[in-house]
Amino acid sequence: MTSQERTKYCLDTNFIIELLNGKDNAVLVYEEIKDAPLTITAISSVALFEILRGKEQNQAKIQKFEELRKTLEVLAFGEKEAEEAGQTEKAIHEKGLNIEIDDLLIGATAKTHGAILITNDRGFDSFEGLQLRSY
DSSP states (O other), X not given: OOTTOOEEEEEOHHHHHHHHTTOHHHHHHHHHHHTOTTEEEEEEHHHHHHIIXXXXXXXXXXXXXXXXXXTOEEEOOOHHHHHHXXXXXXXXXXXXXXXXXXXXXXXXXXXXXXXXXXXXXXXXXXXXXXXXXOO
16 A cells, blocks of 8 residues: 555444444444544445434434534445445355345445445455455
């Protein structure tokens, strides 16, 4: 990596929920990356949808999420991401494995954008070429 390249982290839905709930490991990882030099912190548009569709109905958590959201770049799901998702789903099924559709779309978005996905979801382990960071 050259001195001008930035590291991009994509926060998975489970990470964001645990961060909003104040879970120690999620808070520590977020504190480490949020102010690191040459780092971009992002959320996939699919994870944004998952949060907004109401998995977290608590008003205080919604407000905390809205504050967090202001600091995040949103990685859009478009044509390249759809192609990546289709190829990956086929490869995973050929191995006799399955992946949740939301996870497939989030993983394809992170991979296409060259981001490291921060997650504890083991479903991403079968996603070839996706950079992962557990917490």
